[in-house]
Amino acid sequence: MGNNSVQAQGFFEANNSPEGLQTLNDFVGKTNVNVGITGYGGSTNVTSLSQAFNTLSLDAVLPGLTSDLLASTALTVLDTTGKVNNTAHVTVNLVNPFTAGLTITQIQSNVTSHGVHLGSINQDVTFSASGKATTTSPNFDLDMNLNPPDIFSVTRKLAVLAGEDTSQLDGIVALGGYQYVTTTDDDDAPAPSSSATANSTSSSSSKKRDVNMYTGFNLPNFVDTAFKQLRADVQLSSAVTIGEYNTNLQYTQTDVPVSTDDTLNLLLPILAQPIVQKIVDGSKLGISTVTISNPTETSFDTQLVGNITDAGPFDANITFGSGLTISWSGKTLGTIQMPVVTLAADEGAQLNVNASFQVADVDALTFS
Numbered sequence: 109m110g111n112n113s114v115q116a117q118g119f120f121e122a123n124n125s126p127e128g129l130q131t132l133n134d135f136v137g138k139t140n141v142n143v144g145i146t147g148y149g150g151s152t153n154v155t156s157l158s159q160a161f162n163t164l165s166l167d168a169v170l171p172g173l174t175s176d177l178l179a180s181t182a183l184t185v186l187d188t189t190g191k192v193n194n195t196a197h198v199t200v201n202l203v204n205p206f207t208a209g210l211t212i213t214q215i216q217s218n219v220t221s222h223g224v225h226l227g228s229i230n231q232d233v234t235f236s237a238s239g240k241a242t243t244t245s246p247n248f249d250l251d252m253n254l255n256p257p258d259i260f261s262v263t264r265k266l267a268v269l270a271g272e273d274t275s276q277l278d279g280i281v282a283l284g285g286y287q288y289v290t291t292t293d294d295d296d297a298p299a300p301s302s303s304a305t306a307n308s309t310s311s312s313s314s315k316k317r318d319v320n321m322y323t324g325f326n327l328p329n330f331v332d333t334a335f336k337q338l339r340a341d342v343q344l345s346s347a348v349t350i351g352e353y354n355t356n357l358q359y360t361q362t363d364v365p366v367s368t369d370d371t372l373n374l375l376l377p378i379l380a381q382p383i384v385q386k387i388v389d390g391s392k393l394g395i396s397t398v399t400i401s402n403p404t405e406t407s408f409d410t411q412l413v414g415n416i417t418d419a420g421p422f423d424a425n426i427t428f429g430s431g432l433t434i435s436w437s438g439k440t441l442g443t444i445q446m447p448v449v450t451l452a453a454d455e456g457a458q459l460n461v462n463a464s465f466q467v468a469d470v471d472a473l474t475f476s
Contacts (some may be wrong), residue, residue: 208351
């Protein structure tokens with residue numbers, strides 16, 4: 109009589125029922141699972157105990173994992189992102205909690221941050237992770253959400269968490285005619301130290317704001333600082349092999365740290381282009397005086413006096429590329445090869461430049 113401890117071995121096959129798959133998902137998702145242990149005719153070879161074991165019914169709790177599968181992720185923007193397609197690359201550091209090796213062969217994933225969709229993955233892969241080890245994945249293709257209001261909204265949320273002043277970003281968003289979308293407090297990283305906040309505040313002094321709040325404002329540095337706070341929620345559906353057992357895993361993890369590098373700044377020209385175009389469309393180029401010299405049949409030199417106004421709140425250099433096309437009554441007269449023009453924020457530019465005019469239609473320029 110007394111305590112009689114006996115070791116028993118069981119076999120768990122998740123694929124045999126929806127409840128089995130849910131048990132696996134809950135276990136990996138750090139959720140304790142209530143399980144029922146029941147006997148059957150083959151529970152023991154001892155004849156006298158067979159009837160007792162056949163009716164055995166016990167309640168138990170299967171403790172969920174205490175660690176996350178995803179230690180961290182890393183985002184790399186490509187030269188083609190936002191130009192050829194919206195694909196960027198991500199890697200993950202996977203913590204395999206099983207003794208057996210784990211191989212992932214297919215991934216469907218949705219990634220959000222602060223309630224805003226960042227992108228998705230839908231890809232066949234070959235990613236093997238050794239048992240009880242952390243392994244870095246190969247590059248996965250992330251189809252990024254490059255909708256400007258969404259990206260600007262996440263950036264603003266991260267900037268606030270980093271202790272940055274968002275006045276300049278708010279102004280840029282307003283210039284583009286965008287509206288912020290609603291963000292949540294999910295994925296909030298630990299608050300920055302007081303020294304970090306002080307440094308951020310001192311970079312935008314009130315004295316500079318009296319001139320122009322964008323004076324000295326460095327957008328790439330602002331974004332880099334903000335995105336150090338980036339964390340994401342990952343919803344994952346994947347085909348996996350644990351040891352030699354094939355199954356499908358549904359997994360959700362919140363607050364996953366996401367690291368970025370300087371490739372993040374490749375997105376800035378793409379996001380800024382519509383805003384810059386809107387500023388250009390609203391600017392005014394006025395020519396008050398044109399002086400012509402050295403005329404030939406196909407070209408002549410000009411001296412242009414005038415100004416550019418309503419050109420926005422930023423210091424800028426304007427490059428005219430192939431030049432200005434000059435038309436009259438629907439006919440193209442020619443092009444002027446303009447030099448680079450320097451704009452002062454909120455002031456525009458005074459023009460007094462020499463430029464070459466290339467004639468496109470001699471007849472149109474001929475007066476009878």
